[in-house]
Amino acid sequence: MGGADGEQRTHGTAGPGGPTTPDGTTAPVGPGGPAAPGDAPVTASGSEPPPAAPAAPTTSEPPSPPALTTPRGRRPVVAALMLGMALAAIDGTIVSTAVPQIVGDLGGFAVFSWLFSGYLLAVTVTLPVYGKLSDTFGRKPVLIAGIVLFLVGSLLCALAWNMGALIAFRIVQGLGGGALQGTVQTIAADLYPLKERPRIQAKLSTVWATSAVAGPVVGGLLAGYADWRWIFLINLPVGAIALWLVVRHLHEPARPRPKTRPRIDWAGALAVFATGTLLLTALVQGGVAWPWLSAPSLGLFAASAALAALTVVIERRAAEPIIPGWVWRRRTIASVNLALGAMGLLMVAPTVFLPTYAQSVLGLGPIAAGFVLSVMTLSWPVSAALSDRVYNRIGFRLTAIIGMSAALLILLAFPLLPYPGEPWQPALIMLLLGAALGLFQLPLIVGVQSTVGWAERGTTTASVLFCRQVGQSVGAAVFGAVANGVLAARLLGAPAPGLPGDLDAVARTLEDPGALSAAATDHLRRAVDAAVDHVYIGAAGAAALALLALVVLAPRRFPVITEPEDRRP
Secondary structure, eight states, X not given: OOOTTOOOOOSSSOOTTOOBOTTSOBOXXXXXXXXXXXXXXXXXXXXXXXXXXXXXXXXXXXOOOOXXXXXXXXXXXXXXXXXXXXXXXXXXXXXXXXXXXXXXXXXXXXXXXXXXXXXXXXXXXXXXXXXXXXXXXXXXXXXXHHHHHHHHHHHHHHXXXXXXXXXXXXXXXXXXXXXXXXXXXXXXXXXXXGGXXXXXXXXXXXXXXXXXXXXXXXXXXXXXXXXXXXXXXXXXXXXXXXXHHHHHHOOOOOOOOOSSOOOOOHHHHHHHHXXXXXXXXXXXXXXXXXXXXXXXXXXXXXXXXXXXXXXXXXXXXXXXXXXXTHHHHSHHHHHHHHHHHHHHHHHHIIIIIHHHHHXXXXXXXXXXXXXXXXXXXXXXXXXXXXXXXXXXXXXXXXXXXXXXXHHHHHHHHGGGSOSSOOTHHHHHHHHHHHHHHHHHHHHHHHHHHTXXXXXXXHXXXXXXXXXXXXXXXXXXXHHHHHHHHHHHHHTTTOXXXXXXXXXXXXXXXXXXXXXXXXXXXXXXXXXXXXXXXXXXXXXXXXXXXXXXXXXXXXXXXXXXXXXXXXXXX
């Protein structure tokens, strides 16, 4: 039956003009094109097709729904996805620059870090829930709910009357942000066949890169020349346009009616939310609000472990679990989850500690320090956009291994930089690191999305993003402890008494050059240099863990699903 573009398509086999193998037989075609040589095309049920069965394979899984839109209708949907992603991407950077004005107006300096921690926590713990809901009820309602929640949270943040209210409303924003991050990535995979997915992923990467640069500038301008409340109000027109485009142009086809009414695993969702909340609170606040070995830290870790065990029990008994067991039983998905979790771990080094290094060691101002970091966001999307030329030749797994191997060497090169060095040296390191990570992350995301059908893609994408977010939270806690430990050890023999003992206090002290003698200032700078060097060595260890997950756990060839090239009737 012809579709919108009038071509004939078959289920599980190449249509007229399809690619042929060297022996003249027709090669199976994945979503939108042939599978890469390093990846195995499989049927929609996930098993490799028998060589002598050119007919359409039979599967127990319902067929995927047709494409979400016609090719002409993709443009407004892609614009909506980019605007939605921009809301989530720019949020952290635009708020961070306005913290002094917010604290000066509302007070609450002791708890202002929860402006970021609360948002991150809400995003992370809701990702699996939204992924499952999008597989069960469709992408469009979940994305609409996420945009609405984010905009409601933004409006409430602008109306906040004290720091406690602002933190609570930031959590509301995060509840919407979780839907935005996971669902946007899933719809991007639904919209484009395999061979075209690097285009949309590169566009989304460009959004993150632009947000990293534009966020601090816009936030600083609004906080300095208008009012900090505008950093939240500016979300409203952007989100309204995205919402209108989604409602108007995102058309999900009717899916086969299930034999039984879908049941939401509310108990599992609550258990996942509670476990993530306690664990992330322990990681974020440990070593900051209380010592790591104090009663609050130990209690939170013990409670999160108990809740994690309870979550496993609940999910095993649930008919439609929020985090299905197959997410970890399938080697491809499990290995990608672990690899991207390790990438989240190593990303803490450049995003959290490099700005401190640039200001405290190199003596740069905040804008110049931000530029040293932002060059990574310039090479990342370019590398990601070109990665399909590599993985179409050698496969997803080997491409990702090459990217992370390069990242490992680049991270190990950072401690070799001279002291104090020139700003272009760490900038070059970040430029190369962005290129390496672009070659690592996108093939894994595209690859793992191509190993599942439509009905599992939301859950799979959410699990990947969830592991990456958890990795970042763990990395912030672990590397923060490493940096402060190295700093404290280096300051034991300081030439001046009373020097600060943690990285944040050191950075504030060095902002006032007249407060210390030249010898004490140099000693502090060298201590920060040593602390950040150790963090980068730890990040290289995280890169090694990512490589280990791919080499040991990932199959040599990703089982790319061969599906019909879906169409609208």
